[in-house]
Amino acid sequence: MTAGVAAAGGRSALDEPLRPVGRQWTFSWAMANLGLFLANYGAQQIVLPRQANAIASDQDAAVVVQSWANACASVATVIVSILAGALSDRTLHRTGRRQVWVLCGVVLCAVAFVFQGSQHSIAGVVVGWTAFTAGFAVVFVALSAAVPDDVPVNQRARVSSYFAVGTACGPLIGVAAVTFLLTGILDAYVGLALLLLLCVLPFGFLTRGIPLRRTERPPLALRAITLGVFMPLRSADFAWACGQRALINLSNALAQIFLYQYLKDAVRFDPDLGTLVLLVCYTAGIVVVAIPVGRYSDRTGKxxxxxxxxxxxxxxxALILAFVPTFPAAIAGASLLGFGYGAYLSVDQAVVTQVLPHAEDRGKDLGVLQLSSALPVIVAAAIGGVLITSLGGFPALFLASAIAGLAAAFCVLPIRSVS
Known part of the structure; x- marks a missing residue:
């Protein structure tokens, strides 16, 4: 049997969902997100640095390779997130607007990883990582848009809390796999590609959304899509939600993305083992708080x-990591980072789906919002390299993370459509 709400009494794809989604839908959706973050973090935290160190001659050169790969990938993320969201809004597939995009995106991710694993040049790494990031953006936007399509408002924090658990456990599994089992470069990328397919394909094949009627299909025009990128930002709530999401994800990314190099060069601890230990602590923090905080939020509306x-x-x-460069302090910092990010993720989907201006543009608007989630990770990799090599080293990196995290709190306060 397929999961979902396809038989919801003739409901339009543009209506607000009222019927709760079942466990099968929630589980496959959470597993798809787990697979995305498993592959992304396993590669970003371990395999990409490992590949960069194999290509480059020293630490600074390895940081530059990572920065170039992520900077180029940011361009693809901007374009693909918006186009994939807008095109999925107009998709007339019988299984719903999002599922076919999930399938296409995950295949692109897997092919990109196999290609990247065979590369031995900076250009090859940049091309492979950019293609993977494009596929990641397609899948993530489609999965995000499935929430306002199918999940009622009073169930969204609970669904978001499972998203938090999935996206916390995914990186841990990915890093563990490439640390202990897939210790080469090619085998790591191929292994991550297979795990990604295993996690994501069930949502694409086994769930169904509400098919869009041809009469409900918005016109497709490049000018309209381009202008549509900026139109939702005229809504103050949407703009503030973009800002707070971007800042809190930038804070989290700055604190994590160069942990491998931080452990190796500042803490003087085995970076493979250390990254895994810190990720365990970070994941435990997320898992402990996510589900109870999500249920509290749905119950109270806060x-x-x-x-x-x-x-x-x-x-x-971030302040702990900046000023106490020891491994015990890093464990404390990673745990606290997990508590904070787990609490945020438990309400993230609820917050962003409650500020969407128009039902017919959910995918495109979430594509815009996706930029505030994906770009900070990529921007953090790009500016993080500059902070480390030219503007004060690792303390400057983590101080920037602390400032971004605190600024996010001020952006959420003016949002009126969310309590």
Whole structure:
């Protein structure tokens, strides 16, 4: 049997969903997100640095390779997120608007990883990582748009909390796999590609959304799509939600993305083992808080105060990493970072789906919002290299993370459509 709400009494694809989604839909959706983050973090934290170190001659050169790969991938993310969202809004497939995009995106991710694993040049790494990031953007936008399509408002924080658990456990599994089992470069990329397919394909094949009627299909025009990127930003709530999401993800990314190099060069600890240990602590922090905080949020309707708490926790974690470069302090910082980010993720989907201006543009608007989630990771890799090599080293990196985390709290307060 297929999961979903396809038989919801003739409901339009543009209507607000009222019927709760079942466990099968929630599980396959959470597993798809787990697979995305498993592959992304396993590669970003371990395999890409390992490949960069194999290509480059020293630490600074390896950082530059990573920065170039992520900077180029950011361009693809901007374009693909918006186009994939807009095109999925107009998709008339019988299984719904999002499922076919999930399938196409995950295949692109897998092919890109196999290609990247065979590369031995900076150009090859940049091309492979850019293609993977494009596929990641397609899948993530489609999965995000499935939430306002199918999940009622009073169930979204609970669904978001499972998203938090999935996206926390995914990186841990990915890093563990490439640390202990897939210790080469090619085998790591191929292994991550297979795990990604295993996690994501069930949602694409086994769930169904509400098919879009041809009469409901918005016109397709490049000018309209281009202008549509900026139109939702005229909504103050949408703009503030973009800002707070971008800042809290930038804070989290700055605190994590160069942990491998931080452990190797500042803490003087085995970076493979150390990254895994810190990721375990980070994941435990997320898992402990995510589901109870999500249920609390759905029960009370409160979202903004949770974002404020999480922002403060992330800022404090970054300060620990900045000024106490020891492994025990890094464990404390990673745990606190997990508590903060887990609380945030437990309400993230609820917050962003409650500020969408128009039902017919959910995918495109979430594609815009996706930029505030994906670009900070890529921007962090690009500017992080500059902070480390030219503007004060690792303390400057983590201080920037703390500032971004605290600034996120001020962006969520003006949002009126969220309590």
């Amino acid at each position: 979202r903004k105060r949770i974002v404020v708490w999480s922002s403060a926790a992330q800022g404090a974690a």
